[in-house]
Amino acid sequence: xEREDTLRRLKxxxxxxxxxxxxxxxxxxxxxxxxxxxxxxxxxxxxxxxILNDHLHSCVITAIRGDDLDDRERVLKEISEVYEMASxx
Amino acid sequence: xEREDTLRRLKxxxxxxxxxxxxxxxxxxxxxxxxxxxxxxxxxxxxxxxILNDHLHSCVITAIRGDDLDDRERVLKEISEVYEMASxx
Amino acid sequence: xEREDTLRRLKxxxxxxxxxxxxxxxxxxxxxxxxxxxxxxxxxxxxxxxILNDHLHSCVITAIRGDDLDDRERVLKEISEVYEMASxx
Amino acid sequence: xEREDTLRRLKxxxxxxxxxxxxxxxxxxxxxxxxxxxxxxxxxxxxxxxILNDHLHSCVITAIRGDDLDDRERVLKEISEVYEMASxx
Numbered sequence: 001x002e003r004e005d006t007l008r009r010l011k012x013x014x015x016x017x018x019x020x021x022x023x024x025x026x027x028x029x030x031x032x033x034x035x036x037x038x039x040x041x042x043x044x045x046x047x048x049x050x051i052l053n054d055h056l057h058s059c060v061i062t063a064i065r066g067d068d069l070d071d072r073e074r075v076l077k078e079i080s081e082v083y084e085m086a087s088x089x
Numbered sequence: 090x091e092r093e094d095t096l097r098r099l100k101x102x103x104x105x106x107x108x109x110x111x112x113x114x115x116x117x118x119x120x121x122x123x124x125x126x127x128x129x130x131x132x133x134x135x136x137x138x139x140i141l142n143d144h145l146h147s148c149v150i151t152a153i154r155g156d157d158l159d160d161r162e163r164v165l166k167e168i169s170e171v172y173e174m175a176s177x178x
Numbered sequence: 179x180e181r182e183d184t185l186r187r188l189k190x191x192x193x194x195x196x197x198x199x200x201x202x203x204x205x206x207x208x209x210x211x212x213x214x215x216x217x218x219x220x221x222x223x224x225x226x227x228x229i230l231n232d233h234l235h236s237c238v239i240t241a242i243r244g245d246d247l248d249d250r251e252r253v254l255k256e257i258s259e260v261y262e263m264a265s266x267x
Numbered sequence: 268x269e270r271e272d273t274l275r276r277l278k279x280x281x282x283x284x285x286x287x288x289x290x291x292x293x294x295x296x297x298x299x300x301x302x303x304x305x306x307x308x309x310x311x312x313x314x315x316x317x318i319l320n321d322h323l324h325s326c327v328i329t330a331i332r333g334d335d336l337d338d339r340e341r342v343l344k345e346i347s348e349v350y351e352m353a354s355x356x
Contacts, residue, residue, distance in 0.1 A: 003113060010110045014103055021099045024092060030144035031167045037137040038174050041130050045354035048126040053347040055119035061339075064331040072328075078120045079346065080320040085127050086353045087312035088266050134265035142258040150250070153242040161239075168257065169231040175264045176223035177355045181291060188288045192281055199277045202270060208322035209345045215315040216352050219308050226304040233297035256298045263305050 002054055009047050016040050045086075052082065091143050098136050105129050134175075141171065180232055187225050194218050223264075230260065269321055276314050283307050312353075319349065 020036050056079075063075040109125050145168075152164040198214050234257075241253040287303050323346075330342040 007110055007113060010106055010113070014106045014110075017099055017103045017106060021096055021103075024096060024099070030140050030148065031171060034137050034140050034144075034171050035174070037133050037140070038171070041133050044126050044130050044133075045351065048123050049347055049351040049354065051119050051123050051126070052350055053343070055123075056343040056346060059119065060343075061331055064328055076320070076323045076327075079323060080316055082120060082123050082127070083319055083350055083353055084312065084316040085124070086350055087316065134262065138258055138262040138265065141261055142254070145254040145257060149254075150242055153239055165231070165234045165238075168234060169227055172230055172261055172264055173223065173227040175261055176227065185288055185291060188284055188291070192284045192288075195277055195281045195284060199274055199281075202274060202277070208318050208326065209349060212315050212318050212322075212349050213352070215311050215318070216349070219311050222304050222308050222311075226301050229297050229301050229304070233301075237297065260298060260301050260305070263302070 002050070006047060006050055009043065009050075013040060013043050013047070016043065048082075048086070052079075091139070095136060095139055098132065098139075102129060102132050102136070105132065137171075137175070141168075180228070184225060184228055187221065187228075191218060191221050191225070194221065226260075226264070230257075269317070273314060273317055276310065276317075280307060280310050280314070283310065315349075315353070319346075 016036070017040055020033060020040065023033050023036065060075050060079070063071045066072065105125070106129060109122060109129065112122050112125065149164050149168070152160045155161065194214070195218055198211060198218065201211050201214065238253050238257070241249045244250065283303070284307055287300060287307065290300050290303060327342050327346070330338045333339065
């Protein structure tokens with residue numbers, strides 16, 4: 001269900017990107033195009049937050065409650081990494 | 090030419106988004122999916138910088154060298170606005 | 179006046195950063211600290227948008243209305259560069 | 268030790284902000300000022316990633332390995348929230 005919602009959002013984002021291409025083909029005003037590109041980026045941020053949330057409630061709980069310390073360390077490190085990257089993109 | 094390059098990049102971004110959907114359908118590891126979403130966002134930042142650059146070299150020069158003070162004010166305000174938005178998405 | 183306002187904001191940001199240090203010294207909850215760090219970043223985005231806006235209304239107008247093509251190219255390139263960087267930080 | 272390192276970074280960021288004020292007082296070139304503001308923001312992103320990392324390795328492990336389901340849900344929700352915010356600032 002979560003997955004279906006994410007796929008639906010990605011489908012809509014794909015259409016949004018195609019819409020940006022059409023705007024450029026029709027010589028739309030640059031600033032309007034940039035605003036649409038920024039809207040796509042914001043929509044992607046929501047998708048990525050949703051995926052992270054699912055991940056926290058599944059793999060992360062399993063790894064942290066499990067006994068494999070390397071695995072636990074790995075999932076925590078990955079969260080820090082995507083967080084750091086999120087601050088940049 | 091600039092325009093062709095931008096359209097090509099958007100086409101590739103569209104394919105990249107479709108690739109993210111396929112990863113989810115195939116139950117790819119969440120963190121790998123998030124990294125691809127962030128890569129799409131970075132690619133969109135490049136597209137939007139390119140479009141801004143074209144805009145600066147065309148409309149902005151025309152408006153600033155022109156005599157319509159309202160028009161000049163408008164283009165400058167738009168640049169501040171997309172810059173502010175860029176700091177947020 | 180614009181300048182005074184910017185200096186006042188920076189003074190307040192400096193105090194905000196000091197406040198974050200104090201939170202850490204008093205063992206405040208990590209998530210609360212992170213939220214304050216993010217608030218400082220948002221305040222800095224506002225300052226940088228304001229400075230860009232002043233720049234557009236002074237140096238950029240002068241350079242674009244002037245006859246030195248290299249100078250004009252330089253100011254436009256700088257705007258693209260800080261815009262690109264803004265999308266990343 | 269981690270804490271000392273974070274406090275040291277914040278001290279340096281505070282000095283960096285003060286340096287930006289001085290640049291403005293001395294009428295430094297706007298673009299150079301903006302670049303320094305962006306550098307401060309990047310330094311804050313590093314601090315906030317470090318704090319999140321410490322948090323993951325302490326409170327988050329404790330909450331997830333503990334039996335209080337509300338508490339566990341709370342810490343996971345907080346991570347999603349700061350991640351979402353990080354994508355915006």
